[in-house]
Amino acid sequence: MTDPNVERKLVEIMRIISESDKPVGARLIADEMHNRGYAIGERAVRYHLRILDERGFTEKHGYIGRTITERGKKELSDALVSDRLGFIITKIEELIYRTDYDLDSGKGNVIVNISYIDKDDYDNAADVIRYAMAHGASISPKVGVLEEESDDYDIYIPEGKIALATVCSITFDGLLLKNGIPTMPAFGGLMQMENYEPEGFVDLISYSGTSIDPIKIFLRRKSTSILKSIDTGSGYMLANMREIPASAAKRAEIVIERAKKDDIGGNICIGDSGEDVLYAPVQRGKVGIPVMVGINAVAAVEEAGIQIDTHPVSTVMEYKKMKIL
């Protein structure tokens, strides 16, 4: 068995094929994978299908598509549950590891959230995102706009849709790690805003021990009032908090200051050693670093009544290719 993320996709693809009563093609599978929350493109589906063929789990019928073999059915029933349950922290750790944005050269990848909107809604959505980002609701004002699958990113784009990539706050952890500071996201939470300032977390969900992204839980609960927070100064936004060794606080401050020059901000403060930060508990010997999450900008789009479908902490993207809307 290889990469667990690949394995999970293989199982899901087998499930899709097994659920159909006729052969299924890559395009249809990509569509359905998208519905099931996997942001992978047709090209990646083809790659996975070749692995399944090699293992004897699927069978190709010319250009019509693939069916599942008896061996595939058995494999699927064994894998059915175990391959679906993955803790979100594992995925986050992998993406932190893959972030290689270099503050000196300006080259490399950041972690992004992928959101899908109708092409017709693009102008309105861009207005809202620009507005939210200009008011500091997000970690970076830069956005990747993908109109169709490119060779650079295998991100699935359904017909008539545009994918927007917003910088994910976990990028902060990637930057800290690249600069030698051990870090791990501790909590995702709902932040109460008062007088245009973060007042404190009112709800928290730990990143460890959950298979569902905490930020996705809050997004789904429609807990935010981003636009109201920007307009009136009080409301609820999303933020998260990471812990680093207290002895690394000074170094982290330098990295965070340096990142601002590259439009990577959103950091609220650096806490004191072992002290709660904005009511979020911090372990002894550590300091907490709360950051406004990138998802706030897309949550604002939803609040404005525009349909947007968001996958937090999706993949990595070259920062240079993202732009201010």
Added chain:
Amino acid sequence: MTDPNVERKLVEIMRIISESDKPVGARLIADEMHNRGYAIGERAVRYHLRILDERGFTEKHGYIGRTITERGKKELSDALVSDRLGFIITKIEELIYRTDYDLDSGKGNVIVNISYIDKDDYDNAADVIRYAMAHGASISPKVGVLEEESDDYDIYIPEGKIALATVCSITFDGLLLKNGIPTMPAFGGLMQMENYEPEGFVDLISYSGTSIDPIKIFLRRKSTSILKSIDTGSGYMLANMREIPASAAKRAEIVIERAKKDDIGGNICIGDSGEDVLYAPVQRGKVGIPVMVGINAVAAVEEAGIQIDTHPVSTVMEYKKMKIL
């Protein structure tokens, strides 16, 4: 400062009073507390109001109601955030401690979830609950039916509503603890059912480090398919998992067997030492005990299209006074 639960209610009541431009009475406050997720009755509101008066935070204007004082306003702004953030595990620990149901005498309290339905929906809801419980979706077939606030339980009943108390799976932890077995709920999760049997968890959220009840998160996401699971054998139900010392497994088995005679069941199995149980990770030296949660029965009511508003892990109730519907 006294009990943090009392403090949290005091703050919420002050907030309600401060948000009104005229004096507010206890009945209105109880209504609004209910909307905000606090299942407390008018009588309890009056009790809390007396505390607030004594502290000089509120002021009584005869029978018209209460207003907030300047001192109350200051207190409220200080307390605004810190008193709202409480981890769910703290509340659960408190309820486990308060459970005193005795398997030998049949006396004492169990932990219950409180659900509200329209009086008109009662017969239909009771049918669904009876059906779900008869098919083992729940920990106990006994239900407490409250039509109005009683002297025994200060549970708030809005006009035209009935409150249904279902046995909460955390009662299991209370029973184990009363029998000398240290226990703590580890995860709430979504359980895949196949061939009418639990096949494994497909999603998990840890009870520690979250301010929102994991079961409430799944309920809100409408993740279940209880009725389909009962009818076809496959679907999704809610379950949770606790850990106990591996050396206490034999003793736990005896307690669990004994509890069945009192209609407290729902236990799926007892895992092996340090081994995953139904794909949920278990710490070294511990065994995992997964249990179908009581909320399944009320989730089924919602699936049947009947509006029901549920507060998991709400309070304790005398088990003797609950009955099979």
